Amino acid sequence: MTYTALSLTLIFVLIPLVLSRTLKLNLEKDTIIATIRSITQLLTVGYVLKFVFESESFIYIFLMIALMIITATLNARKKGKTIKGITWKIAATLVIVEAVTQGILLTFEIVPATAQYIIPISGMLIGNSMVLSILFLNRFTAEIESSRDQIELILSLGGTPKQAIHKQLTNAIRASMIPTIESQKTIGLVQLPGMMSGQIIGGADPIQAVQFQLLIIFALLTSAGLTSILIGFLSYPTLFNERLQMIRSSKA
């Protein structure tokens, strides 16, 4: 793509800006900030990736993945402020998800152990886990807030915290996993996934693009399941004290 062609894509930014101004949606500032951030972040990542790919050093791969995990953790933790130690819980979850998925991919030599494969796949998996964490924490805190009397009922009858919160925990795990599962049911019929489309536009064989896309969607299933379950089971014990009482919180 030429720089002229790339510049012309800004027409797609102008359209929502004009619509926002005309309809007084007050989204102009956010749209401009989002556009500037997209350009800056992606160009930076592009140059960083170029450097990392050329250096062929595992230290840089490790640093890139660490940066992704730190950024994803800091973003997701905002939704779980009421859960004690949520930052470390999310970070631990993302590390485990990354280790398990990349472990399988590299151990069985499903993809080559090079930066060109490890970094983009890690980005997709960690990004998906971040969204899953946010979905889970949103739902989990809402479930607890709306069913305090049910949780208290089970505790009052001699139930354990795990029994008391089981329904809210499984509801939140299910709710956070459903978008991943549902989107896979219509994949290819309603939308062509971004990675696959990018490969095809870049001139790759469509069948090979599909094969890589399948790899990603299957890995996303594992990351979705692991993320929700790990965060759930790491989080719920911190809602109770040693006397098996719900810890008072302004919004938990």
Add this chain to the structure above:
Amino acid sequence: MFCYSVDKMPILNDISGSFFKEKITTLVGPSGSGKTTLLKMCNGLISQTSGEIFIEAEPIDSIEPTSLRKSIGIVLQNAPIIQETVFDNIALPYTLQEKILTEKDAISFLEIVGLDHTFLYRQAKDLSGGQKQKLSIARSLVNNPKILLLDEITSALDPTSVNEIEQLILNLNQHSRVTIVWITHNIEQAKRIGDFTWILMNGQLVQSGKSDILTASSNEQIQQFVKGVQEI
């Protein structure tokens, strides 16, 4: 003597007294006086921030929480139920202990509270307020508690249901020797069923004694409260 505070704000302050074994003690007092907090502390759902609470000379903090909650039943305000059948609700205390409650036993618990076997597989959410309250009482009895804590269990019921539940609680107290602590806003009910009464105001135990203190007390605060409630 014990206290309970939230964010350093005292909810209960310098409470000192006894609930007598196998008797009915009613707790009365204005909204926000700390009655529900007191019951939840006895069941171990919350802990006092200072002082100690004893059950038959044993500090409740030294009793394993699930054992404590099984021996001291609580029927919470608004009768929370699980969104399943009546049987699932009755069997809940056993389910939590991974034990199986037989249909026959479930029916006998229902009969104690005046509900017959036809209720067993009804959806609990479809029951009336009074029936839900009876179901909550029946469920709390499955653990065979020696003390039963009741939080305004008749406040939203019609006079017939109130009378039925009062008779049920009196029976439990007289025949099964269950110690009862009952929060009520109804002064007549407190006098009718309570052997003893505690009057709580602003987180403090203003007076306790035989239930006639509600009308015989010389305390001006209590007289105003009783007068106010009776006028409502």
